[in-house]
Amino acid sequence: NKEKIKNKFYLIExxxxxxxxxxxxxxxxxxxxxxxVHGHCHQKSQDRLKGLLELLTILNINHKTIETSCCGMxxxxxxxxxxxxxxxKMAYLTLIPTIKTECKNEDIIIxxxxxxxxxxxxxxxxxxxxxxxxxxxxxxxxx
Numbered sequence: 179n180k181e182k183i184k185n186k187f188y189l190i191e192x193x194x195x196x197x198x199x200x201x202x203x204x205x206x207x208x209x210x211x212x213x214x215v216h217g218h219c220h221q222k223s224q225d226r227l228k229g230l231l232e233l234l235t236i237l238n239i240n241h242k243t244i245e246t247s248c249c250g251m252x253x254x255x256x257x258x259x260x261x262x263x264x265x266x267k268m269a270y271l272t273l274i275p276t277i278k279t280e281c282k283n284e285d286i287i288i289x290x291x292x293x294x295x296x297x298x299x300x301x302x303x304x305x306x307x308x309x310x311x312x313x314x315x316x317x318x319x320x321x
Contacts, residue, residue: 218291251293
């Protein structure tokens with residue numbers, strides 16, 4: 179029964195957010211970089227992006243969501259020769275143009291999907307990260 183187990187699984191950002199809301203004191207490092215967030219299709223379809231955005235807000239991280247649909251990769255779909263052009267066109271609808279025009283080299287792009295990170299890396303000069311990589315930077319020197 180999916181309803182029975184649905185609330186027992188968390189994304190890492192949802193788990194940390196819940197800990198904060200339950201009173202766990204967390205003191206992050208100051209983080210000066212702007213963060214751009216590309217939501218994975220599964221996050222968007224299940225309305226699971228809001229936890230990540232709320233956590234970034236609570237941690238006082240300046241962030242912006244990149245308003246886009248699918249990055250176009252869809253697993254290995256975009257690497258298949260017959261799908262490459264479709265995949266690239268999808269990436270260039272809004273995702274890649276937004277990154278190229280709005281993101282500076284020092285900005286961080288969060289993309290939790292492995293395929294999304296590959297697509298962004300392949301078509302831009304950016305190296306996107308999973309949220310866990312950003313959280314490590316934020317908390318790594320906190321005592």
